[in-house]
Amino acid sequence: xxxxQSVSQQLGDGDLFSEVGDITPALPPKQSASSTPTGxxxxxxxxxxxxxxxxxxxxxxxxxxxRADSVASLEFRTAGVGVGSSRGPSPLTIGLADTIxxxxxxxxxxHSYFRGTDETRCQVKLSGDMMLSxxxxxxxxxxxxxxxxKLTFRVRNTNRLERLLPNSQLISMDAxxxxxxxxxxxxxxSALTTLLRRQAEQNPSASYFNVDILKYQIKCKDxxxxxxxxxxxxxxxxxxxxxxxxxxxxxxxxxxSPSPLLNLHVAAPIDGGFKSLNSKPPAQWxxxxxxxxxxxxxxxxxSEGNGVGSLxxxxxxxxxxxSQGTIFTQFxxxxxxxxxxxxxxxxxxxxxSLVKRKFVSGxxxxxxxxDSRTRYAAPPxxxx
Numbered sequence: 001x002x003x004x005q006s007v008s009q010q011l012g013d014g015d016l017f018s019e020v021g022d023i024t025p026a027l028p029p030k031q032s033a034s035s036t037p038t039g040x041x042x043x044x045x046x047x048x049x050x051x052x053x054x055x056x057x058x059x060x061x062x063x064x065x066x067r068a069d070s071v072a073s074l075e076f077r078t079a080g081v082g083v084g085s086s087r088g089p090s091p092l093t094i095g096l097a098d099t100i101x102x103x104x105x106x107x108x109x110x111h112s113y114f115r116g117t118d119e120t121r122c123q124v125k126l127s128g129d130m131m132l133s134x135x136x137x138x139x140x141x142x143x144x145x146x147x148x149x150k151l152t153f154r155v156r157n158t159n160r161l162e163r164l165l166p167n168s169q170l171i172s173m174d175a176x177x178x179x180x181x182x183x184x185x186x187x188x189x190s191a192l193t194t195l196l197r198r199q200a201e202q203n204p205s206a207s208y209f210n211v212d213i214l215k216y217q218i219k220c221k222d223x224x225x226x227x228x229x230x231x232x233x234x235x236x237x238x239x240x241x242x243x244x245x246x247x248x249x250x251x252x253x254x255x256x257s258p259s260p261l262l263n264l265h266v267a268a269p270i271d272g273g274f275k276s277l278n279s280k281p282p283a284q285w286x287x288x289x290x291x292x293x294x295x296x297x298x299x300x301x302x303s304e305g306n307g308v309g310s311l312x313x314x315x316x317x318x319x320x321x322x323s324q325g326t327i328f329t330q331f332x333x334x335x336x337x338x339x340x341x342x343x344x345x346x347x348x349x350x351x352x353s354l355v356k357r358k359f360v361s362g363x364x365x366x367x368x369x370x371d372s373r374t375r376y377a378a379p380p381x382x383x384x
Contacts, residue, residue: 100141100149101353103133104343105210108218108359110254114231116369119223126218126226126338128359130155134209139200142193149349151187155214156342158183162217170195171213184346185213218339221254226338228254229261229299229331229361233268233368235324242270242315242322244292246366250299250307255359256340260300261331266311267291269325273318280312299331327366334358 108128115121142148152174158164159181166173170191174184199209220226228251236243246266252258269291277285277292284293292313301307315322337357345352 099349099351100138101135102345102350103208103354103356104352105131105133105356106337106339106341106343106358107131108338109362110227110338110359110364111362112224112227112364114224114227114233114366116367117232122224122227124220124224124226125362126220128216128218128337128339128341129212130214130216130341130343131210132213133354134196134211136200136207136209139193139196142189143197148189148193150189150347151192151350152184152346153186154182154184154344154346156182156344157340160219160339160341162219165215167211167213170211216339216341224251226254227251228333228338228359229264229329229364231266231327231329231366233324233327233366235368237272237321237323239317239320241317241320242272244268244270244311244313244315246311246327248309248311250301250303252301252307255333255336255338256357257336258301259333259336260298260302261296261333262298264296264299264329264331266294266327266329268313268327270315270322271325272315272320272322275316275318277316278314283311283313285315324368329364329366330361331364332358332360 106128107130108126111123111125113123115123155164164183166185169188171185171187174186177184195211196209199206218226224230230249230251232247234245234247246268248266250261267286267289269289271290274285274287274290277283279292279294281294284295285291286293292315294311296303299307335357336359338359343352343355
């Protein structure tokens with residue numbers, strides 16, 4: 001068996017994402033928090049594209065990306081990662097009459113498996129979570145006020161979700177006000193007070209506490225319609241070389257609003273003993289993993305070809321022929337979501353200071369058609 005045997009050969013037509021798991025009721029949250037010396041609400045974000053150095057939009061350039069964080073965990077986190085800036089009172093000193101600033105973050109992940117040229121065989125799984133950030137000063141307000149303002153919120157566009165799981169230890173759904181496309185939740189103020197007080201006692205210098213509130217699975221569109229980056233791979237494995245062509249398309253329709261894909265990596269394994277690489281656009285050869293790697297700092301509808309193009313490579317081999325392998329892709333995106341769900345506070349006593357939205361790739365892979373006799377890559381013979 002060839003070392004780079006594709007996923008489709010290994011798994012057949014089964015569900016690739018069965019090990020990702022479904023959303024199930026959460027276990028009791030583990031308490032932890034950390035402090036920050038700043039006074040601003042800054043929910044952690046992926047690496048900024050500004051840090052990648054100068055590069056023209058949509059062009060290849062050196063870039064790095066850490067492995068995407070999975071949101072498939074079945075436990076709600078209540079870790080108070082230091083967050084921070086908000087207009088109004090200090091996060092540590094909030095008066096009983098002050099409006100309490102809150103921040104919300106949506107984090108989503110897309111798993112996708114492209115299988116040959118038949119889009120109907122594409123497997124997709126989308127999920128996400130919503131986190132609220134509370135200023136440390138809210139602890140004194142809740143503890144000293146026997147009747148604190150009820151914290152209630154609405155999640156809009158829930159008709160786009162397959163499943164919605166609230167953190168039942170802290171919030172409950174108000175069925176009387178919930179509609180087809182929006183769901184209303186209200187906090188158990190006693191449970192929230194107990195949770196935040198315990199975190200404050202354990203971490204008295206923390207400025208803010210993050211609490212996971214909701215987890216959800218997103219309805220998928222037909223075919224590859226929910227995939228922000230679409231791929232088709234063509235292979236031709238000869239005795240002396242392997243030709244590979246990857247057609248790609250940036251798909252803004254998969255997002256709530258168009259936003260560039262950042263730190264985009266496309267890696268293809270090549271076996272058969274590497275001699276030389278000829279590629280367009282220029283790619284790197286990673287000798288430690290025997291892969292061809294293309295990098296984009298960003299890709300959007302404003303990139304060359306409106307975000308549509310091809311990656312081509314010919315790898316000369318010492319011990320050919322090689323075999324088809326599974327192509328791996330990574331990226332992240334800020335400022336938008338795949339689901340389009342929105343958060344809205346209801347009532348008085350609280351205000352929304354900041355909303356963070358992002359999504360990342362999870363298991364995002366591509367196989368060519370299994371019959372290599374009928375699906376050949378176009379060799380990149382003309383590199384102009």
